[in-house]
Amino acid sequence: MSESYHSWKTHDFKVKMLDWSAARGSRLVYTCRLCGRAFCSFTLRNNGAWATDGIGRPLENAVSSRWLSEKCPRNFSPNDNDDRKRLSKPVIQ
């Protein structure tokens, strides 16, 4: 198991389905009850999780990889509010 998997397990997530597509499966949003950080992942495509601002907009890769590698801070951090403003540029697919 990777290091980020162990960090993932330190959060206390509630999980909600955001939407669904045939290609990617359900888009799930994981929101931590303790620190308020939110992550998304698809159920069918196994390309991991990424950080979101809580309403499904992806954050910059730098924020995403940092949040994924850190253990749960166990409380809301004011710095996270700044991180949440660093939205990823829309990707044209």
Ligand SMILES: [Zn+2]
């Ligand atoms: Zn947490």
